[in-house]
Amino acid sequence: MRETSHFVHKYLRSSKRFPHIWCAGCGIGIFMQALIRVIDRLGYSKDAVVMVSGIGCSSRLPVYVDFNTLHATHGRALTFATGVKLANPDLKVITIMGDGDAVSIGGNHLIHAARRNVEIASFIVNNHVYGMTGGQSSPTTAYGTKTTSAPYGNLEAAFDISGLVEAAGAAFVGRTTVYHTPLMERLVEKSLTKKGFSMVEVLAQCVTYSGRWLGLNSPVEMMAWQRDNSVTVEKAQDLTPDELAGKIVIGVLADRERPSYEDEYAKLTAEKLKV
């Protein structure tokens, strides 16, 4: 525990008026600590890290941490991050988004960031619900689930965030739950050190809203659900589609080498400046 409080004091902002906005039992804090641990382990200078977020519960994360932080607009974190990275490629640019944020209002930016491959380490905290506004359906809410905007059950199919980003061409894609903390840290580290665009989907519990509708009444129950419904990528290979139905496949989903936009652009600039 001593080690934990050491991290807290090193990376949380002492000048910020706490408390934070997250509910008791929320999964976002678990992810935040994993992120901070990995950044510390990698030895990044706090001055060189830029953390950009959209709007939503998870997007409040940058308010609390002592980096260059940019709390942007709903769904648009990746656009701001693209500008920061291209203006100063030496900076380590990280984005924190939620599921409604990144996949609904920001869906276009997400697929184009993955296609364009600007080096941004992006994290999508997926709690399957709009938490901040009071539990409405998000694009990752499962079919049939009741929410405050689908009181008779959700009529839409859910988006597979990782599948979407992988198909759009991201250099690295991973999925974890906040229950699987060692895996989460491994994926965060791979993402931060990856050349090009990377995305890690972090499934986190929203006890206050999605938990209520799912009939899971405590963070412990929700994290037990994460544990019991997850299978690793390796194990998933041996399962039939029927056996995989309703399961969360966790691990490294895509890891490939692609030239990043800024590297390609740097080549072009070097050529032009030589002439």
Next chain:
Amino acid sequence: MKKERQEERPSQVLLQGNEACVKGALLAGCRFYAGYPITPATEVTEVMAKDMPGTGGAFIQMEDEIASMGAVIGASLAGVKSMTATSGPGFSLMQEHIGYACMAEGPCVIVDVMRAGPSTGLPTQPSQGDVMQARWGTHGDHSIVVLCPSSVYEFFDLTIQAFNLSERYRTPVILLADEIVGHMREGVVLPSAKDIELENRPRPTVPPEWHIPYGDPGTGVPPMPAFGDGYRYHVTGLHHDVRGYPTTRKDEVEALMRRLFSKISNDLDRLQWFDSYYTEDAVMTVIAYGCVARAGMQAVREARAKGLKVGLVKLQVLWPFMRRTITTILDSSEKVLVPEMNVGHISREVKRVNRGNCDVLTLNKIDGTPITPGEILETLEEAYP
């Protein structure tokens, strides 16, 4: 002898308005451009794509105008002078982030080459229908600076000034050109880089632990470090305290709002930019801007040839409204005519500041064709006192 004279004369180049805008931007130190194709502003993006790599700056074509504007603000926060260009429909999409740039005080330049709207409207025909959108397009109370060129050279020059003002006040500056000014070609003599005065955003002069990111140093404009400079701070579109952290405390909200307005309104004397022609003895004055000012000039010349004492005032700053300048004109003229290619965006403001001693006449055209010198002359002759 003849040869010598040729060498003395700076060389004239034939430029399109949109090209001149890019030349101005690059001379002003713009080193980041994000854009999305849209008629009649596309040439700005195309020429930027061609010329930016040679400056060492970055160019990117984004997925839409919302994204362009987000990238522009991100680059600005990373310490680089940044710009985007668009037209009506794209300008509508950018409003969300123009508000963000106002609130977070990210200096940047937005070029809107106006075409006729509303909606998709008339993509290749001119209009001045975005004057009010430039002022109030983004939600919430805010201040804004809007400049308006009426010639290719002015497009070049005002682009430089747009960067200067955005850096001086840490605010988005909108350059409201129109399809005619954007697409026409004129011979212009461009000044050399050393003759251009540039302003840069104030930078902190104190160590990071003493720097208060959104404190008022007296000018209303807080010094602005770049991301990576060692001054780690928080940027948000939420109302924030002087440290940048979200707040709902009414004393902090009020102080922020007042400062955001006053940093520009306290400096109005420096923002009275206009050209006047034949106004010394004018009993009737044409107040115009953009492409309409060109027709106004021709109309005034022809009216003078007919012996009418008329003058022209060409506005270069549209917002904040040049109340002092306009009041002076209203006091010295018996009548003013405000011809506009909209239903009366600026004439409405002129009427607002008129104290009843002047007749304010309007001439509005909203059919996608330019107002001609003949139409202005006809109105002048009919209404001449």
